Amino acid sequence: MKSLWSRKPIADLVPEGAEGKGMRRTLGTKDLIFLSIGAVIGAGIFSTLGTAAAGEIAENGEVMRFGAGPALVLSFVLLGAVCALAALCYAELASMIPQAGSAYAYSYASFGELIAWIIGWDLILEYAVGNVAVAISWSGYFDSLVSPFIKIPGWLTHGYFQAKASADPAVQALFETAPNIGGIPILINLPAFLIVMAITWLLVRGVKESTRANTVMVLIKLAVLALFVIVGSMYIEPANYTPFAPNGFTGIHHGAAIVFFAYIGFDAISTAAEEVKDPQRTMPRGLLWGLGICTLIYVIVGAVATGLVPYQQLASSDPLAHAFEIAGLQRFSWIIAAGAVVSMAAVLLVFQYGQPRIFYSMARDGLLPQGAAKLHPKYRTPHVTTIITGVCVGLAALVADDVATYDLTNIGTLFAFVLVCLGVLVLRVVEPDRPRPFKVPGVWLVGLGGASACFFVMVGLPARAWYGFGIWLAIGLVLYALYGYRNSRLRRGLPPHSYESVD
Numbered sequence: 293m294k295s296l297w298s299r300k301p302i303a304d305l306v307p308e309g310a311e312g313k314g315m316r317r318t319l320g321t322k323d324l325i326f327l328s329i330g331a332v333i334g335a336g337i338f339s340t341l342g343t344a345a346a347g348e349i350a351e352n353g354e355v356m357r358f359g360a361g362p363a364l365v366l367s368f369v370l371l372g373a374v375c376a377l378a379a380l381c382y383a384e385l386a387s388m389i390p391q392a393g394s395a396y397a398y399s400y401a402s403f404g405e406l407i408a409w410i411i412g413w414d415l416i417l418e419y420a421v422g423n424v425a426v427a428i429s430w431s432g433y434f435d436s437l438v439s440p441f442i443k444i445p446g447w448l449t450h451g452y453f454q455a456k457a458s459a460d461p462a463v464q465a466l467f468e469t470a471p472n473i474g475g476i477p478i479l480i481n482l483p484a485f486l487i488v489m490a491i492t493w494l495l496v497r498g499v500k501e502s503t504r505a506n507t508v509m510v511l512i513k514l515a516v517l518a519l520f521v522i523v524g525s526m527y528i529e530p531a532n533y534t535p536f537a538p539n540g541f542t543g544i545h546h547g548a549a550i551v552f553f554a555y556i557g558f559d560a561i562s563t564a565a566e567e568v569k570d571p572q573r574t575m576p577r578g579l580l581w582g583l584g585i586c587t588l589i590y591v592i593v594g595a596v597a598t599g600l601v602p603y604q605q606l607a608s609s610d611p612l613a614h615a616f617e618i619a620g621l622q623r624f625s626w627i628i629a630a631g632a633v634v635s636m637a638a639v640l641l642v643f644q645y646g647q648p649r650i651f652y653s654m655a656r657d658g659l660l661p662q663g664a665a666k667l668h669p670k671y672r673t674p675h676v677t678t679i680i681t682g683v684c685v686g687l688a689a690l691v692a693d694d695v696a697t698y699d700l701t702n703i704g705t706l707f708a709f710v711l712v713c714l715g716v717l718v719l720r721v722v723e724p725d726r727p728r729p730f731k732v733p734g735v736w737l738v739g740l741g742g743a744s745a746c747f748f749v750m751v752g753l754p755a756r757a758w759y760g761f762g763i764w765l766a767i768g769l770v771l772y773a774l775y776g777y778r779n780s781r782l783r784r785g786l787p788p789h790s791y792e793s794v795d
Contacts, residue, residue, distance in 0.1 A: 324578025336554020
């Protein structure tokens with residue numbers, strides 16, 4: 293039992309970085325900031341913003357979660373403050389341990405192997421499961437964008453479980469009209485599958501190529517959001533800001549929990565540590581600048597959206613385009629839809645970038661099969677885990693429903709943030725003399741405050757998210773007992789894998 297809590301020495305966590313052996317260090321601060329914007333400015337603005345403002349109402353009329361109303365901007369400020377505390381802790385750990393493993397690697401050094409496995413398993417909720425939801429949402433925007441020109445059959449744009457959960461009579465009718473095999477209707481979300489496969493191919497080709505594509509997509513999404521802000525601000529009705537906080541702090545709290553999905557992108561930036569030039573300086577700058585810029589964008593867009601139309605009318609899967617339609621600005625709606633398609637493609641890219649690198653780090657430690665720790669001989673990318681992740685996410689997006697996955701992603705990410713905030717404090721105690729290129733100011737206040745604030749946001753999530761999270765962790769512990777515990781290189785007293793042994 294004692295070996296379950298053995299901490300991995302930080303010296304073993306820091307990658308060798310031998311020329312031609314590890315992943316290529318090609319990214320700078322600007323690349324990290326654009327990756328952050330690519331991940332954070334996406335599903336939150338173009339999808340969950342409306343639910344956060346209006347709340348979530350069940351079919352029987354029961355209020356499941358209160359909306360923030362125009363005080364949505366305070367939800368974003370609250371989230372920005374919470375994530376800033378976590379980002380400071382990430383920055384210190386990333387500068388000390390510039391490894392691709394993110395919170396998994398930090399937990400291995402702070403709490404030991406068992407907690408590291410739990411957080412590594414938990415991060416699958418953040419990246420892979422979250423990407424399923426984003427891919428499905430992307431498909432809906434893509435279908436709306438091309439529908440005036442190309443009519444894609446409904447049975448090719450709605451997965452089986454997505455259609456089953458829909459209350460739309462037109463979608464329910466697909467069960468009768470879709471082709472079937474042995475009486476089972478064929479209902480698949482083909483666009484969602486294809487975009488995931490395209491992103492996977494791009495990521496296998498190399499991180500620099502991926503960041504170039506991300507930069508282009510970020511510039512497009514920022515131009516679209518600038519259009520929304522400039523045009524929308526001309527039609528703001530001050531009366532829409534009253535009442536400002538219709539459900540008080542409860543609404544602000546619930547709104548923050550709903551839209552938290554949008555803010556998890558900056559965590560993915562820490563998985564780029566092995567591909568960053570001068571990570572001790574670049575990682576803290578990229579994390580903090582990216583978070584600050586994204587929070588400012590969310591506040592501005594949220595203020596315009598809730599001033600443009602009454603907040604209750606933002607309850608839509610495409611709130612920005614819907615707000616323009618209600619305000620009589622339909623001629624701009626297609627531009628918003630196009631921006632959403634590009635924006636969510638960037639989110640897919642960054643999330644899909646992060647998950648394989650978590651698997652890659654776990655495989656190097658023996659907790660996953662060693663084949664997952666291989667790098668492509670030409671592109672120096674973790675191509676095995678990238679392809680496996682892409683195929684699994686793509687197949688799930690073919691048939692899955694996206695609604696439940698958002699809350700699972702939120703609770704998984706918040707749990708990771710709690711451990712990172714506490715991990716900084718643990719290392720300050722057990723390794724006080726370890727060089728820290730970046731040090732968290734007021735570390736005990738920030739660490740404890742960040743952990744408490746993240747847990748507070750977790751409390752705002754519905755019970756189904758907690759049940760699902762508990763089941764997910766139980767499955768992970770079973771897998772660890774069957775494979776990870778037996779094959780752990782640390783527990784067996786073996787040195788960490790060198791790059792030569794995994795190529």
